[in-house]
Amino acid sequence: MSQLSTRLSRLLNMVPYFAANPGISAAEAAAELGVSTTVLMNDLNQLWMCGLPGYGPGDLIDLSFSEESIQVTFSAGIDRPLRLTSTEATALLVALRSLVEMPGTADPTAVQSAIAKIESAAGSAAGGTHAAPPAGDEDPVAATVRSAVGRGHALDLTYFSASRDAVTRRVVDPVRIVLMDNHSYLQAWCRQADGVRMFRFDRIDAATELDEPARPPQAALDDAHATDLFHDDEALPQARLAIAADHAWVMDYYPMTEVMVADDGSIEASMRYGSLDWMARLMAGFGPGVRVLGPAELSESVRVRAAAALAAYAQAADHR
Template sequence: MTQVSERLVRLLNMVPYFQAHPQISHEEAAAELGVTRKQLLADLNQLWMCGLPGGGPGDLIDLDFDGDNIEVIFSAGMDRALRLTSPEATGILVALRALLDVPGMVDPEAARSAIAKIESAAGSTLAVDDPTPAESASAAAVRAATRTAKALSLEYHSASHDAVSTRTVDPIRVVLVGDNSYLEAWCRAAEGVRLFRFDRIVSAQVLDEPSNPPEPAVAAEPDTSLFDADPALPSATLLIDRSASWMFDYYPLRVVRELPGGAFEAAMTYASDAWMSRFVLGFGSAVRVLEPAALAARVRESAVAALHAYEDG
Protein backbone atom coordinates (compact mmCIF):
# COMPACT_ATOMS: atom_id res chain seq x y z
CA MET A 1 0.00 0.00 0.00
CA THR A 2 1.11 3.56 -0.56
CA GLN A 3 2.28 5.61 2.36
CA VAL A 4 -0.07 8.10 3.97
CA SER A 5 2.01 11.08 2.78
CA GLU A 6 1.85 9.95 -0.87
CA ARG A 7 -1.90 9.43 -0.75
CA LEU A 8 -2.48 12.81 0.89
CA VAL A 9 -0.53 14.58 -1.86
CA ARG A 10 -2.49 12.67 -4.51
CA LEU A 11 -5.85 13.53 -2.90
CA LEU A 12 -4.94 17.21 -2.66
CA ASN A 13 -4.18 17.28 -6.40
CA MET A 14 -7.13 15.22 -7.61
CA VAL A 15 -9.78 17.96 -7.85
CA PRO A 16 -7.70 20.35 -10.00
CA TYR A 17 -6.48 17.33 -12.00
CA PHE A 18 -10.02 16.16 -12.81
CA GLN A 19 -11.09 19.72 -13.57
CA ALA A 20 -8.24 19.95 -16.08
CA HIS A 21 -9.23 16.55 -17.54
CA PRO A 22 -13.05 16.57 -17.69
CA GLN A 23 -14.77 13.27 -18.42
CA ILE A 24 -11.52 11.30 -18.14
CA SER A 25 -12.02 7.54 -17.87
CA HIS A 26 -11.17 5.49 -14.79
CA GLU A 27 -8.49 3.59 -16.69
CA GLU A 28 -6.79 6.73 -18.02
CA ALA A 29 -6.88 8.47 -14.62
CA ALA A 30 -5.49 5.45 -12.80
CA ALA A 31 -2.65 5.13 -15.31
CA GLU A 32 -1.72 8.82 -15.15
CA LEU A 33 -1.90 8.93 -11.33
CA GLY A 34 0.15 5.74 -11.04
CA VAL A 35 -2.40 3.71 -9.05
CA THR A 36 -4.62 0.70 -9.61
CA ARG A 37 -8.29 1.19 -10.47
CA LYS A 38 -9.18 -0.23 -7.04
CA GLN A 39 -6.99 2.39 -5.33
CA LEU A 40 -8.43 5.14 -7.55
CA LEU A 41 -11.98 4.22 -6.49
CA ALA A 42 -10.89 4.20 -2.83
CA ASP A 43 -9.39 7.68 -3.29
CA LEU A 44 -12.53 8.98 -5.00
CA ASN A 45 -14.74 7.65 -2.21
CA GLN A 46 -12.43 9.27 0.36
CA LEU A 47 -12.39 12.58 -1.52
CA TRP A 48 -16.18 12.49 -1.84
CA MET A 49 -16.43 12.75 1.97
CA CYS A 50 -14.08 15.76 2.26
CA GLY A 51 -14.88 19.44 2.10
CA LEU A 52 -15.43 22.65 4.02
CA PRO A 53 -16.18 22.96 7.77
CA GLY A 54 -19.80 22.10 8.49
CA GLY A 55 -19.96 18.72 6.84
CA GLY A 56 -23.31 19.30 5.14
CA PRO A 57 -23.98 18.05 1.60
CA GLY A 58 -23.40 21.55 0.21
CA ASP A 59 -20.00 21.76 1.91
CA LEU A 60 -18.52 18.53 0.57
CA ILE A 61 -16.67 17.89 -2.67
CA ASP A 62 -19.07 16.39 -5.17
CA LEU A 63 -17.86 14.01 -7.86
CA ASP A 64 -19.62 11.92 -10.47
CA PHE A 65 -17.68 8.68 -10.93
CA ASP A 66 -20.42 6.04 -11.04
CA GLY A 67 -20.15 5.61 -14.82
CA ASP A 68 -17.12 5.18 -17.04
CA ASN A 69 -15.93 8.77 -16.61
CA ILE A 70 -15.04 11.11 -13.76
CA GLU A 71 -16.36 14.67 -13.43
CA VAL A 72 -16.09 17.32 -10.68
CA ILE A 73 -19.54 18.69 -9.78
CA PHE A 74 -18.48 20.88 -6.81
CA SER A 75 -14.85 21.60 -5.89
CA ALA A 76 -15.41 23.04 -2.36
CA GLY A 77 -12.58 25.47 -3.11
CA MET A 78 -9.99 22.76 -3.69
CA ASP A 79 -9.20 24.33 -7.07
CA ARG A 80 -7.74 27.42 -5.40
CA ALA A 81 -4.06 27.73 -4.51
CA LEU A 82 -3.30 26.97 -0.88
CA ARG A 83 -2.02 29.99 1.03
CA LEU A 84 -0.22 29.27 4.28
CA THR A 85 0.13 31.67 7.18
CA SER A 86 3.56 31.93 8.79
CA PRO A 87 2.57 29.72 11.78
CA GLU A 88 1.04 27.14 9.40
CA ALA A 89 4.19 27.07 7.26
CA THR A 90 6.36 26.66 10.37
CA GLY A 91 4.15 23.82 11.61
CA ILE A 92 4.43 21.99 8.29
CA LEU A 93 8.21 22.47 8.25
CA VAL A 94 8.53 21.08 11.78
CA ALA A 95 6.37 18.07 10.83
CA LEU A 96 8.35 17.40 7.65
CA ARG A 97 11.67 17.57 9.48
CA ALA A 98 10.31 15.21 12.15
CA LEU A 99 9.24 12.73 9.45
CA LEU A 100 12.73 12.87 7.95
CA ASP A 101 14.08 11.51 11.23
CA VAL A 102 11.81 8.44 11.01
CA PRO A 103 13.25 5.90 8.53
CA GLY A 104 11.00 4.78 5.69
CA MET A 105 8.02 7.04 6.35
CA VAL A 106 8.66 9.48 3.49
CA ASP A 107 10.92 9.86 0.46
CA PRO A 108 13.77 11.99 1.91
CA GLU A 109 14.46 13.76 -1.39
CA ALA A 110 10.78 14.61 -1.86
CA ALA A 111 10.53 15.86 1.73
CA ARG A 112 13.68 17.98 1.39
CA SER A 113 12.33 19.43 -1.86
CA ALA A 114 9.04 20.30 -0.17
CA ILE A 115 10.90 21.90 2.74
CA ALA A 116 12.97 24.03 0.35
CA LYS A 117 9.87 25.16 -1.57
CA ILE A 118 7.96 26.06 1.60
CA GLU A 119 10.98 27.94 3.00
CA SER A 120 11.38 29.79 -0.30
CA ALA A 121 7.70 30.74 -0.41
CA ALA A 122 7.75 31.83 3.24
CA GLY A 123 10.89 33.87 2.69
CA SER A 124 12.71 32.36 5.67
CA THR A 125 14.26 29.12 6.90
CA LEU A 126 13.63 27.12 10.04
CA ALA A 127 16.88 26.76 11.95
CA VAL A 128 17.95 23.23 12.85
CA ASP A 129 20.91 22.11 14.92
CA ASP A 130 21.94 19.03 12.96
CA PRO A 131 21.61 18.03 9.30
CA THR A 132 19.23 15.18 8.54
CA PRO A 133 21.13 11.87 8.18
CA ALA A 134 21.13 10.21 4.79
CA GLU A 135 18.62 7.42 4.26
CA SER A 136 20.13 3.96 4.71
CA ALA A 137 20.19 1.52 1.80
CA SER A 138 17.93 -0.92 3.68
CA ALA A 139 15.32 1.77 4.47
CA ALA A 140 15.32 2.93 0.84
CA ALA A 141 14.88 -0.67 -0.37
CA VAL A 142 11.98 -1.31 2.02
CA ARG A 143 10.25 1.91 1.02
CA ALA A 144 10.75 1.17 -2.69
CA ALA A 145 9.41 -2.38 -2.37
CA THR A 146 6.35 -1.16 -0.45
CA ARG A 147 5.66 1.55 -3.03
CA THR A 148 6.08 -0.73 -6.07
CA ALA A 149 4.49 -3.84 -4.49
CA LYS A 150 7.60 -6.02 -4.78
CA ALA A 151 8.70 -8.84 -2.48
CA LEU A 152 11.71 -8.33 -0.20
CA SER A 153 14.56 -10.43 1.11
CA LEU A 154 15.44 -9.27 4.63
CA GLU A 155 18.28 -9.96 7.01
CA TYR A 156 16.69 -9.13 10.34
CA HIS A 157 18.01 -9.00 13.89
CA SER A 158 15.51 -10.41 16.36
CA ALA A 159 16.00 -8.77 19.76
CA SER A 160 14.09 -11.51 21.58
CA HIS A 161 16.36 -14.27 20.24
CA ASP A 162 19.52 -12.17 19.76
CA ALA A 163 20.00 -13.65 16.29
CA VAL A 164 19.96 -12.58 12.64
CA SER A 165 17.68 -14.47 10.27
CA THR A 166 17.02 -14.27 6.53
CA ARG A 167 13.42 -14.24 5.38
CA THR A 168 11.35 -13.39 2.32
CA VAL A 169 8.41 -11.08 2.98
CA ASP A 170 5.55 -9.44 1.10
CA PRO A 171 5.32 -5.78 2.18
CA ILE A 172 1.93 -4.42 3.22
CA ARG A 173 2.61 -0.97 4.65
CA VAL A 174 5.00 1.14 6.71
CA VAL A 175 3.61 2.04 10.14
CA LEU A 176 4.73 4.30 12.97
CA VAL A 177 4.47 2.93 16.51
CA GLY A 178 5.73 5.22 19.24
CA ASP A 179 8.98 6.73 18.00
CA ASN A 180 9.90 3.87 15.66
CA SER A 181 8.89 2.95 12.12
CA TYR A 182 8.08 -0.64 11.18
CA LEU A 183 7.52 -2.59 8.01
CA GLU A 184 4.29 -4.55 8.26
CA ALA A 185 4.66 -7.54 5.95
CA TRP A 186 3.54 -11.10 5.32
CA CYS A 187 6.40 -13.38 6.37
CA ARG A 188 6.41 -16.42 4.10
CA ALA A 189 8.37 -18.59 6.54
CA ALA A 190 6.07 -17.84 9.49
CA GLU A 191 2.98 -17.72 7.25
CA GLY A 192 1.71 -14.70 9.12
CA VAL A 193 1.88 -10.92 9.40
CA ARG A 194 4.97 -9.61 11.18
CA LEU A 195 6.29 -6.17 12.12
CA PHE A 196 9.95 -5.48 11.30
CA ARG A 197 11.54 -2.53 13.07
CA PHE A 198 13.59 -0.46 10.62
CA ASP A 199 16.65 -0.06 12.82
CA ARG A 200 16.85 -3.87 13.22
CA ILE A 201 16.82 -4.56 9.46
CA VAL A 202 20.45 -5.46 8.73
CA SER A 203 19.96 -5.49 4.95
CA ALA A 204 17.10 -5.52 2.46
CA GLN A 205 16.98 -6.51 -1.20
CA VAL A 206 14.05 -5.86 -3.54
CA LEU A 207 13.19 -9.07 -5.41
CA ASP A 208 12.06 -9.31 -9.01
CA GLU A 209 8.69 -10.76 -8.08
CA PRO A 210 5.42 -9.16 -6.99
CA SER A 211 4.44 -8.76 -3.37
CA ASN A 212 1.42 -10.98 -2.81
CA PRO A 213 0.21 -10.84 0.80
CA PRO A 214 -3.17 -12.49 1.48
CA GLU A 215 -6.06 -10.07 1.01
CA PRO A 216 -7.32 -10.44 4.64
CA ALA A 217 -3.86 -9.41 5.87
CA VAL A 218 -3.92 -6.29 3.69
CA ALA A 219 -7.45 -5.34 4.74
CA ALA A 220 -6.79 -5.80 8.47
CA GLU A 221 -5.60 -2.97 10.70
CA PRO A 222 -1.89 -3.07 11.67
CA ASP A 223 -1.40 -5.54 14.52
CA THR A 224 0.50 -3.85 17.34
CA SER A 225 -0.16 -6.59 19.90
CA LEU A 226 3.60 -7.20 19.71
CA PHE A 227 3.98 -4.12 21.89
CA ASP A 228 1.58 -5.31 24.57
CA ALA A 229 2.37 -7.87 27.23
CA ASP A 230 1.95 -11.34 25.73
CA PRO A 231 0.47 -13.68 28.37
CA ALA A 232 2.10 -16.62 26.57
CA LEU A 233 5.59 -15.23 27.29
CA PRO A 234 7.30 -14.94 30.69
CA SER A 235 7.69 -11.46 32.15
CA ALA A 236 10.49 -10.10 34.32
CA THR A 237 10.36 -7.20 36.75
CA LEU A 238 13.58 -5.22 36.53
CA LEU A 239 15.11 -2.55 38.75
CA ILE A 240 16.65 -0.05 36.34
CA ASP A 241 19.10 2.54 37.63
CA ARG A 242 18.82 6.13 36.49
CA SER A 243 22.03 5.72 34.48
CA ALA A 244 20.31 3.10 32.28
CA SER A 245 17.00 4.95 31.77
CA TRP A 246 17.87 5.26 28.06
CA MET A 247 16.75 1.61 27.77
CA PHE A 248 13.14 2.77 27.53
CA ASP A 249 13.90 4.27 24.12
CA TYR A 250 15.21 0.99 22.70
CA TYR A 251 13.51 -1.95 24.42
CA PRO A 252 9.84 -2.94 24.98
CA LEU A 253 9.72 -1.99 28.67
CA ARG A 254 6.66 -0.98 30.66
CA VAL A 255 7.15 1.24 33.70
CA VAL A 256 5.67 -0.29 36.86
CA ARG A 257 6.66 2.58 39.15
CA GLU A 258 9.20 5.36 39.39
CA LEU A 259 11.46 5.34 42.43
CA PRO A 260 13.24 8.16 44.27
CA GLY A 261 16.50 9.17 42.64
CA GLY A 262 15.32 8.49 39.09
CA ALA A 263 15.35 4.67 39.21
CA PHE A 264 12.48 2.59 37.80
CA GLU A 265 10.79 -0.72 38.28
CA ALA A 266 9.82 -1.97 34.82
CA ALA A 267 8.27 -5.09 33.28
CA MET A 268 9.63 -6.77 30.18
CA THR A 269 8.51 -9.92 28.36
CA TYR A 270 11.15 -12.23 26.92
CA ALA A 271 11.44 -15.42 24.91
CA SER A 272 13.99 -17.44 26.89
CA ASP A 273 15.79 -17.38 30.26
CA ALA A 274 19.15 -17.75 28.51
CA TRP A 275 18.63 -14.65 26.37
CA MET A 276 17.21 -12.60 29.25
CA SER A 277 20.10 -13.56 31.50
CA ARG A 278 22.66 -12.39 28.92
CA PHE A 279 20.63 -9.23 28.34
CA VAL A 280 20.59 -8.24 32.03
CA LEU A 281 24.26 -9.12 32.59
CA GLY A 282 25.22 -6.75 29.80
CA PHE A 283 24.12 -3.79 31.92
CA GLY A 284 26.22 -4.70 34.95
CA SER A 285 24.97 -3.22 38.22
CA ALA A 286 22.64 -0.78 36.42
CA VAL A 287 19.93 -3.44 35.95
CA ARG A 288 18.79 -6.07 38.45
CA VAL A 289 16.13 -8.78 38.21
CA LEU A 290 13.52 -8.55 40.97
CA GLU A 291 11.20 -11.25 39.66
CA PRO A 292 10.94 -14.10 38.83
CA ALA A 293 13.24 -15.56 41.46
CA ALA A 294 14.49 -18.31 39.12
CA LEU A 295 15.69 -15.76 36.57
CA ALA A 296 17.34 -13.66 39.30
CA ALA A 297 19.17 -16.77 40.53
CA ARG A 298 20.31 -17.61 37.00
CA VAL A 299 21.70 -14.10 36.50
CA ARG A 300 23.46 -14.27 39.86
CA GLU A 301 24.99 -17.69 39.10
CA SER A 302 26.17 -16.53 35.68
CA ALA A 303 27.78 -13.43 37.20
CA VAL A 304 29.54 -15.52 39.88
CA ALA A 305 30.78 -17.99 37.24
CA ALA A 306 32.17 -15.12 35.19
CA LEU A 307 34.02 -13.69 38.20
CA HIS A 308 35.48 -17.11 39.02
CA ALA A 309 36.69 -17.42 35.42
CA TYR A 310 38.64 -14.16 35.85
CA GLU A 311 40.02 -15.31 39.20
CA ASP A 312 41.18 -18.60 37.76
CA GLY A 313 42.88 -16.75 34.94
Protein backbone atom coordinates in the same frame (compact mmCIF):
# COMPACT_ATOMS: atom_id res chain seq x y z
CA MET B 1 0.75 3.70 -0.96
CA SER B 2 -2.24 2.49 1.10
CA GLN B 3 -5.75 2.36 -0.35
CA LEU B 4 -6.78 5.24 1.94
CA SER B 5 -3.90 7.44 0.73
CA THR B 6 -4.65 6.58 -2.90
CA ARG B 7 -8.29 7.52 -2.49
CA LEU B 8 -7.44 10.77 -0.70
CA SER B 9 -5.13 11.80 -3.54
CA ARG B 10 -7.84 10.97 -6.07
CA LEU B 11 -10.50 12.95 -4.19
CA LEU B 12 -8.22 16.00 -3.91
CA ASN B 13 -7.67 15.97 -7.67
CA MET B 14 -11.27 15.30 -8.68
CA VAL B 15 -12.64 18.79 -8.01
CA PRO B 16 -10.18 20.68 -10.28
CA TYR B 17 -10.50 17.85 -12.83
CA PHE B 18 -14.27 18.13 -13.07
CA ALA B 19 -14.10 21.93 -12.96
CA ALA B 20 -11.85 21.76 -16.03
CA ASN B 21 -14.11 19.18 -17.73
CA PRO B 22 -17.69 20.32 -17.05
CA GLY B 23 -20.42 17.95 -18.22
CA ILE B 24 -18.14 14.95 -18.72
CA SER B 25 -19.89 11.58 -18.41
CA ALA B 26 -19.20 9.17 -15.58
CA ALA B 27 -17.90 6.52 -18.00
CA GLU B 28 -15.41 8.93 -19.62
CA ALA B 29 -14.20 10.30 -16.28
CA ALA B 30 -13.80 6.82 -14.78
CA ALA B 31 -11.71 5.72 -17.76
CA GLU B 32 -9.42 8.76 -17.49
CA LEU B 33 -9.06 8.47 -13.72
CA GLY B 34 -8.36 4.73 -13.91
CA VAL B 35 -11.26 3.60 -11.70
CA SER B 36 -14.57 1.84 -12.24
CA THR B 37 -17.80 3.80 -12.62
CA THR B 38 -18.99 2.42 -9.29
CA VAL B 39 -15.85 3.67 -7.50
CA LEU B 40 -16.20 7.06 -9.19
CA MET B 41 -19.82 7.47 -8.08
CA ASN B 42 -18.86 6.48 -4.53
CA ASP B 43 -16.10 9.13 -4.59
CA LEU B 44 -18.55 11.77 -5.80
CA ASN B 45 -20.91 10.93 -2.96
CA GLN B 46 -17.98 11.25 -0.54
CA LEU B 47 -17.18 14.72 -1.88
CA TRP B 48 -20.62 15.91 -0.73
CA MET B 49 -19.25 15.70 2.83
CA CYS B 50 -15.99 17.58 2.17
CA GLY B 51 -15.37 21.28 2.35
CA LEU B 52 -14.51 24.17 4.66
CA PRO B 53 -14.91 24.45 8.44
CA GLY B 54 -18.50 25.12 9.33
CA TYR B 55 -19.57 22.22 7.14
CA GLY B 56 -22.90 23.75 6.25
CA PRO B 57 -24.49 25.17 3.10
CA GLY B 58 -21.93 27.37 1.37
CA ASP B 59 -19.06 25.51 3.05
CA LEU B 60 -19.24 22.02 1.53
CA ILE B 61 -18.32 21.07 -2.04
CA ASP B 62 -21.44 20.99 -4.22
CA LEU B 63 -21.82 18.88 -7.36
CA SER B 64 -24.46 18.03 -9.89
CA PHE B 65 -23.81 14.54 -11.20
CA SER B 66 -25.36 11.53 -12.86
CA GLU B 67 -24.14 8.78 -15.19
CA GLU B 68 -24.52 11.20 -18.12
CA SER B 69 -23.01 14.41 -16.74
CA ILE B 70 -20.85 15.62 -13.85
CA GLN B 71 -20.45 19.28 -12.94
CA VAL B 72 -18.95 21.13 -9.97
CA THR B 73 -21.28 23.91 -8.80
CA PHE B 74 -19.21 24.98 -5.77
CA SER B 75 -15.54 24.06 -5.30
CA ALA B 76 -15.11 25.35 -1.71
CA GLY B 77 -11.84 26.87 -2.93
CA ILE B 78 -10.12 23.54 -3.51
CA ASP B 79 -9.34 24.47 -7.12
CA ARG B 80 -7.42 27.59 -6.06
CA PRO B 81 -3.62 27.54 -5.51
CA LEU B 82 -2.75 26.73 -1.90
CA ARG B 83 -1.56 29.68 0.21
CA LEU B 84 0.08 28.83 3.52
CA THR B 85 -0.14 30.94 6.64
CA SER B 86 2.99 31.38 8.75
CA THR B 87 1.79 28.71 11.18
CA GLU B 88 0.90 26.27 8.39
CA ALA B 89 4.24 26.76 6.63
CA THR B 90 6.16 26.23 9.86
CA ALA B 91 4.21 23.07 10.76
CA LEU B 92 4.69 21.63 7.27
CA LEU B 93 8.42 22.33 7.28
CA VAL B 94 8.88 20.77 10.71
CA ALA B 95 6.98 17.66 9.55
CA LEU B 96 9.08 17.38 6.39
CA ARG B 97 12.32 17.73 8.32
CA SER B 98 11.25 14.97 10.67
CA LEU B 99 10.80 12.70 7.63
CA VAL B 100 14.45 13.25 6.69
CA GLU B 101 15.43 11.86 10.10
CA MET B 102 13.19 8.77 9.77
CA PRO B 103 14.90 6.17 7.56
CA GLY B 104 12.86 4.54 4.83
CA THR B 105 9.82 6.80 5.04
CA ALA B 106 10.65 8.96 2.01
CA ASP B 107 13.36 9.77 -0.50
CA PRO B 108 15.54 12.35 1.36
CA THR B 109 16.37 14.14 -1.88
CA ALA B 110 12.68 14.58 -2.73
CA VAL B 111 11.91 15.78 0.80
CA GLN B 112 14.76 18.32 0.72
CA SER B 113 13.50 19.55 -2.65
CA ALA B 114 10.00 20.02 -1.19
CA ILE B 115 11.46 21.88 1.81
CA ALA B 116 13.39 24.24 -0.47
CA LYS B 117 10.30 24.95 -2.60
CA ILE B 118 8.10 25.65 0.43
CA GLU B 119 10.72 27.93 1.99
CA SER B 120 11.04 29.79 -1.30
CA ALA B 121 7.27 30.12 -1.74
CA ALA B 122 6.53 30.92 1.91
CA GLY B 123 9.22 33.59 2.18
CA SER B 124 8.99 35.21 5.59
CA ALA B 125 6.44 32.62 6.67
CA ALA B 126 9.30 30.17 6.97
CA GLY B 127 11.58 32.64 8.72
CA GLY B 128 10.98 31.26 12.19
CA THR B 129 12.21 27.77 11.35
CA HIS B 130 15.74 26.44 11.55
CA ALA B 131 17.70 25.92 8.37
CA ALA B 132 17.32 22.47 6.91
CA PRO B 133 20.37 20.21 7.14
CA PRO B 134 22.04 19.48 3.80
CA ALA B 135 20.73 16.39 2.05
CA GLY B 136 23.02 13.39 2.50
CA ASP B 137 23.09 9.98 0.91
CA GLU B 138 20.25 7.75 2.06
CA ASP B 139 21.24 4.75 4.15
CA PRO B 140 21.63 1.85 1.65
CA VAL B 141 19.56 -0.53 3.77
CA ALA B 142 16.72 1.98 4.14
CA ALA B 143 16.83 2.74 0.42
CA THR B 144 16.65 -0.97 -0.44
CA VAL B 145 13.70 -1.59 1.88
CA ARG B 146 11.84 1.47 0.61
CA SER B 147 12.44 0.39 -2.98
CA ALA B 148 11.14 -3.12 -2.32
CA VAL B 149 8.00 -1.78 -0.65
CA GLY B 150 7.34 0.64 -3.50
CA ARG B 151 7.94 -1.94 -6.23
CA GLY B 152 6.19 -4.80 -4.43
CA HIS B 153 9.23 -7.09 -4.24
CA ALA B 154 10.25 -9.61 -1.58
CA LEU B 155 13.25 -8.90 0.66
CA ASP B 156 16.11 -10.99 2.02
CA LEU B 157 16.89 -9.51 5.47
CA THR B 158 19.65 -9.99 7.99
CA TYR B 159 18.02 -8.84 11.22
CA PHE B 160 18.93 -8.50 14.89
CA SER B 161 16.04 -9.73 17.02
CA ALA B 162 16.16 -8.06 20.43
CA SER B 163 13.68 -10.53 21.94
CA ARG B 164 15.84 -13.50 20.90
CA ASP B 165 19.19 -11.72 21.31
CA ALA B 166 20.24 -13.19 17.96
CA VAL B 167 20.93 -12.22 14.36
CA THR B 168 18.81 -14.12 11.85
CA ARG B 169 18.41 -14.19 8.10
CA ARG B 170 14.93 -14.44 6.60
CA VAL B 171 12.89 -13.73 3.47
CA VAL B 172 9.89 -11.45 3.97
CA ASP B 173 7.01 -10.11 1.90
CA PRO B 174 6.73 -6.35 2.65
CA VAL B 175 3.35 -4.84 3.46
CA ARG B 176 4.14 -1.23 4.39
CA ILE B 177 6.48 1.11 6.29
CA VAL B 178 5.10 2.60 9.51
CA LEU B 179 6.29 5.07 12.14
CA MET B 180 5.82 4.26 15.81
CA ASP B 181 7.51 5.60 18.93
CA ASN B 182 9.98 7.67 16.87
CA HIS B 183 11.22 4.63 14.95
CA SER B 184 10.67 3.40 11.40
CA TYR B 185 9.42 -0.17 11.02
CA LEU B 186 8.92 -2.49 8.07
CA GLN B 187 5.69 -4.41 8.45
CA ALA B 188 6.01 -7.64 6.51
CA TRP B 189 4.93 -11.26 6.26
CA CYS B 190 7.84 -13.32 7.56
CA ARG B 191 8.07 -16.63 5.72
CA GLN B 192 10.25 -18.10 8.44
CA ALA B 193 7.81 -17.29 11.25
CA ASP B 194 4.74 -17.74 9.01
CA GLY B 195 3.21 -14.54 10.37
CA VAL B 196 3.22 -10.74 10.32
CA ARG B 197 6.28 -9.20 11.95
CA MET B 198 7.59 -5.67 12.54
CA PHE B 199 11.26 -5.06 11.63
CA ARG B 200 12.86 -1.95 13.10
CA PHE B 201 15.03 -0.21 10.52
CA ASP B 202 18.00 0.36 12.80
CA ARG B 203 18.13 -3.40 13.53
CA ILE B 204 18.25 -4.45 9.88
CA ASP B 205 21.93 -5.25 9.25
CA ALA B 206 21.53 -6.02 5.53
CA ALA B 207 18.75 -6.07 2.95
CA THR B 208 18.60 -7.44 -0.59
CA GLU B 209 15.66 -6.74 -2.88
CA LEU B 210 14.68 -9.95 -4.66
CA ASP B 211 13.38 -10.26 -8.21
CA GLU B 212 10.30 -12.18 -7.07
CA PRO B 213 7.12 -10.24 -6.23
CA ALA B 214 5.99 -9.92 -2.63
CA ARG B 215 2.97 -12.10 -1.94
CA PRO B 216 1.78 -11.44 1.61
CA PRO B 217 -1.41 -13.42 2.29
CA GLN B 218 -4.64 -11.49 2.63
CA ALA B 219 -4.58 -12.26 6.35
CA ALA B 220 -1.40 -10.19 6.63
CA LEU B 221 -3.14 -7.18 5.10
CA ASP B 222 -6.21 -7.55 7.31
CA ASP B 223 -4.34 -8.54 10.51
CA ALA B 224 -5.87 -6.77 13.52
CA HIS B 225 -2.37 -6.70 15.05
CA ALA B 226 -0.86 -5.15 11.92
CA THR B 227 0.90 -2.32 13.76
CA ASP B 228 1.33 -3.94 17.17
CA LEU B 229 4.95 -4.11 18.29
CA PHE B 230 3.89 -7.12 20.36
CA HIS B 231 1.01 -9.48 20.44
CA ASP B 232 0.74 -12.80 22.24
CA ASP B 233 2.54 -15.22 19.91
CA GLU B 234 1.59 -18.75 20.93
CA ALA B 235 4.61 -20.12 19.06
CA LEU B 236 6.92 -18.67 21.77
CA PRO B 237 7.48 -20.21 25.22
CA GLN B 238 5.73 -18.47 28.12
CA ALA B 239 7.04 -17.70 31.59
CA ARG B 240 4.85 -17.22 34.67
CA LEU B 241 6.28 -14.50 36.89
CA ALA B 242 5.75 -13.23 40.45
CA ILE B 243 6.46 -9.48 40.52
CA ALA B 244 6.95 -7.64 43.82
CA ALA B 245 4.87 -4.52 44.41
CA ASP B 246 7.96 -2.27 44.24
CA HIS B 247 8.82 -3.77 40.83
CA ALA B 248 5.44 -3.09 39.24
CA TRP B 249 7.24 -0.71 36.85
CA VAL B 250 8.42 -3.80 34.96
CA MET B 251 4.91 -3.98 33.48
CA ASP B 252 5.56 -0.68 31.68
CA TYR B 253 8.62 -2.02 29.87
CA TYR B 254 7.79 -5.62 28.98
CA PRO B 255 4.60 -7.03 27.40
CA MET B 256 2.62 -9.10 29.88
CA THR B 257 -0.61 -11.09 29.71
CA GLU B 258 -2.85 -12.95 32.19
CA VAL B 259 -2.14 -10.31 34.84
CA MET B 260 -3.39 -10.85 38.42
CA VAL B 261 -2.89 -8.17 41.10
CA ALA B 262 -2.97 -9.21 44.77
CA ASP B 263 -4.21 -7.08 47.66
CA ASP B 264 -0.63 -6.28 48.72
CA GLY B 265 0.18 -4.92 45.25
CA SER B 266 2.24 -7.89 44.11
CA ILE B 267 1.53 -9.17 40.61
CA GLU B 268 1.43 -12.49 38.80
CA ALA B 269 1.73 -12.28 35.03
CA SER B 270 2.82 -14.23 31.97
CA MET B 271 5.47 -13.14 29.48
CA ARG B 272 6.50 -14.68 26.15
CA TYR B 273 10.20 -14.92 25.29
CA GLY B 274 12.21 -16.05 22.31
CA SER B 275 15.50 -17.12 23.92
CA LEU B 276 16.01 -19.02 27.19
CA ASP B 277 19.43 -17.42 27.76
CA TRP B 278 18.06 -13.92 27.13
CA MET B 279 15.10 -14.44 29.48
CA ALA B 280 17.31 -15.95 32.21
CA ARG B 281 19.70 -13.01 31.99
CA LEU B 282 16.77 -10.57 32.21
CA MET B 283 15.24 -12.31 35.23
CA ALA B 284 18.56 -12.56 37.07
CA GLY B 285 19.01 -8.83 36.64
CA PHE B 286 15.80 -8.12 38.57
CA GLY B 287 17.08 -9.92 41.68
CA PRO B 288 14.37 -10.76 44.23
CA GLY B 289 11.98 -8.25 42.63
CA VAL B 290 10.83 -10.75 40.01
CA ARG B 291 10.66 -14.52 40.58
CA VAL B 292 10.11 -17.18 37.95
CA LEU B 293 7.22 -19.51 38.79
CA GLY B 294 7.63 -21.56 35.63
CA PRO B 295 8.66 -23.24 33.45
CA ALA B 296 11.18 -25.32 35.40
CA GLU B 297 13.95 -24.98 32.81
CA LEU B 298 13.81 -21.20 33.07
CA SER B 299 13.85 -21.31 36.89
CA GLU B 300 16.90 -23.60 36.79
CA SER B 301 18.67 -21.39 34.26
CA VAL B 302 18.13 -18.32 36.47
CA ARG B 303 19.36 -20.25 39.54
CA VAL B 304 22.55 -21.35 37.75
CA ARG B 305 23.22 -17.85 36.45
CA ALA B 306 22.65 -16.28 39.90
CA ALA B 307 24.91 -18.87 41.57
CA ALA B 308 27.67 -18.16 39.04
CA ALA B 309 27.36 -14.43 39.72
CA LEU B 310 27.62 -14.96 43.51
CA ALA B 311 30.65 -17.20 43.03
CA ALA B 312 32.33 -14.54 40.90
CA TYR B 313 31.72 -11.92 43.60
CA ALA B 314 33.14 -14.25 46.26
CA GLN B 315 36.22 -14.96 44.17
CA ALA B 316 36.79 -11.26 43.60
CA ALA B 317 36.53 -10.61 47.35
CA ASP B 318 39.15 -13.33 48.09
CA HIS B 319 41.66 -11.61 45.83
CA ARG B 320 41.46 -8.28 47.61
